[in-house]
Amino acid sequence: MRSATPVAKVRQTPKTRPTAGASIPDDLGVKREIRLALFEEAIQRLLSERENRDFVVFEMRGSPDSYVQYMLHDGGLFGEVGSRGWNPEGEVLDKERVAALACLGFEGGGLRANFARDHLSQEPRRLACLTELLLGAAYRPAPDFDITVLTKSLIATEAAQRRGLEVDA
Numbered sequence: 001m002r003s004a005t006p007v008a009k010v011r012q013t014p015k016t017r018p019t020a021g022a023s024i025p026d027d028l029g030v031k032r033e034i035r036l037a038l039f040e041e042a043i044q045r046l047l048s049e050r051e052n053r054d055f056v057v058f059e060m061r062g063s064p065d066s067y068v069q070y071m072l073h074d075g076g077l078f079g080e081v082g083s084r085g086w087n088p089e090g091e092v093l094d095k096e097r098v099a100a101l102a103c104l105g106f107e108g109g110g111l112r113a114n115f116a117r118d119h120l121s122q123e124p125r126r127l128a129c130l131t132e133l134l135l136g137a138a139y140r141p142a143p144d145f146d147i148t149v150l151t152k153s154l155i156a157t158e159a160a161q162r163r164g165l166e167v168d169a
Contacts, residue, residue, distance in 0.1 A: 036125075038147060038149065040125055041124075042151065043070065043128060050072065053073060053152075054071070055069055056069065057149070057150040057151075058147050058149060059148045059149075065084045068082075068134045068138075076118060077118075077120040077122055077127075078118045078120070079120050079130075080114040083108075083109040083111075085111040092110055098115075101137050101138055104117075104134060
């Protein structure tokens with residue numbers, strides 16, 4: 001005789017779930033966090049000094065035509081992404097990259113014109129994240145890419161050092 005109480009078979013779920021980023025090496029996440037901290041620190045310095053026409057440029061190391069830059073003007077913040085259209089042999093960004101930059105609010109580009117957006121947020125962390133997104137959208141770098149930071153004061157200091165070396169020579 002069978003029992004009148006039905007027994008449902010319930011599939012047991014695993015006690016642990018695999019993490020979404022388990023296959024990504026940890027050092028890539030660390031490298032990104034270091035870049036974001038670098039962006040944030042340089043942007044914070046730019047915004048705290050509040051000098052009109054001051055700027056910061058984040059250039060992909062080894063590729064001087066691949067950059068994002070911010071400039072203060074009249075209390076606002078202006079941003080540009082290099083279009084790669086300034087060099088005679090320069091290759092302008094393809095339509096997909098242009099569309100990605102437009103989604104981030106940056107328009108223009110082409111020959112002899114960069115992608116630009118004015119009146120950006122003046123929150124350093126938000127701008128740091130935007131910088132990472134812009135570099136990815138425009139140039140599709142490897143996950144472990146390096147950045148060179150250029151500022152108005154750094155360029156002035158290097159120019160003064162070069163002049164000093166020329167005078168001494």
